[in-house]
Amino acid sequence: MNFAGVSKTMGGRQVLFDIDLSIPSGTLTAIVGPSGSGKTTLLRMICGLERPDAGVVTVAGEHVGATGRAPQGVAMVFQEDALYEHLDVGSNLRFPLQIHGAALPHVEEKSRSVARRVGVTGLWARRPKTLSGGERGMVAAARAISRDGLRVLLLDEPLSGADRHVRQRFRRELRRLHDEEGVTTVLATKDQEEAMAVADVLAVVMEGRMAQVGSPRSVFESPQTTAVASFVGVRSMNLFPGVFELDDRRPVVSVGGDRIALDRAPEGIDDRTRVLVGLHAHELVVSPPGTPFGRTFHVSVSRVEDLGSSINLLFGLGRSPAGTFVMTENRPAAARPGDRLELTWAPGRIRLFRADTGRAIPM
Numbered sequence: 632m633n634f635a636g637v638s639k640t641m642g643g644r645q646v647l648f649d650i651d652l653s654i655p656s657g658t659l660t661a662i663v664g665p666s667g668s669g670k671t672t673l674l675r676m677i678c679g680l681e682r683p684d685a686g687v688v689t690v691a692g693e694h695v696g697a698t699g700r701a702p703q704g705v706a707m708v709f710q711e712d713a714l715y716e717h718l719d720v721g722s723n724l725r726f727p728l729q730i731h732g733a734a735l736p737h738v739e740e741k742s743r744s745v746a747r748r749v750g751v752t753g754l755w756a757r758r759p760k761t762l763s764g765g766e767r768g769m770v771a772a773a774r775a776i777s778r779d780g781l782r783v784l785l786l787d788e789p790l791s792g793a794d795r796h797v798r799q800r801f802r803r804e805l806r807r808l809h810d811e812e813g814v815t816t817v818l819a820t821k822d823q824e825e826a827m828a829v830a831d832v833l834a835v836v837m838e839g840r841m842a843q844v845g846s847p848r849s850v851f852e853s854p855q856t857t858a859v860a861s862f863v864g865v866r867s868m869n870l871f872p873g874v875f876e877l878d879d880r881r882p883v884v885s886v887g888g889d890r891i892a893l894d895r896a897p898e899g900i901d902d903r904t905r906v907l908v909g910l911h912a913h914e915l916v917v918s919p920p921g922t923p924f925g926r927t928f929h930v931s932v933s934r935v936e937d938l939g940s941s942i943n944l945l946f947g948l949g950r951s952p953a954g955t956f957v958m959t960e961n962r963p964a965a966a967r968p969g970d971r972l973e974l975t976w977a978p979g980r981i982r983l984f985r986a987d988t989g990r991a992i993p994m
Contacts, residue, residue, distance in 0.1 A: 661818045895994055929972070
């Protein structure tokens, strides 16, 4: 599946800009981005519901839109589930098989098998109007999966109305079904945790542009822009304002009132360049005794969030308690609001971004 130079304007507004994206066959790809970033439009192009103004979309080598019909073997689960309200859940699951003339024993066996695997057997005799938003989403997904000859499954935030527990259960089932069936699956979601949990490939879309593509771990660890760093992950990466300097030819970054020594010199920036220093909350720790000078910076705690399994310490730089930077600990918090701490980080974890463009600086 491939997007090559795809652009699209809708309602007088350009929603996609020169999108290039290759989705390998058999993978589970999550297209993640804020609301309005273009995720749904990309999915609708794959199944032929929208045509690009420029560029080409291909599925299994077939130019989507060239034939005037939807590609064979592509099913989409919409955010609005579009269940047949006059049919019970069992009949909704049977329908994709029946309209293609499948034999009755096969229809019954496969629809009930999919219901068991997705976890909606208990809803079999109920009508859609009696289901919760999460239950409707799971039934809609089961209906799409139940069709024969499925090659590509598209999921457009099918459980946006479900509670956290239902979403967690569904994403585990989705991953298991994908591993068993090997169907190329594309999930559009603004839930970064969901995307990180299930995907082989993460495609981050920001304001209609493809911001970054890679494995979930690579995108999380090495974002190419501050926009991606601020979006991907359960909690945004800390981005500390600073100034890059050469101190007797040694690279340092001034952050607050501290001077942080860099492990290696960044590429392509000059002395006194304004930068942002990127560190995840879990990469920060209170400095143990003997931590070398240049490997620490000082902060003031503004708030303590006890999440049960972890503690978030919110802090500002230097003596200012005003700030929403975060350090995460997995032990009871000893710090209190107003405390001053000295923090450090694991070697090699610092990222630098240009303050003016937000682009990552190679190091």
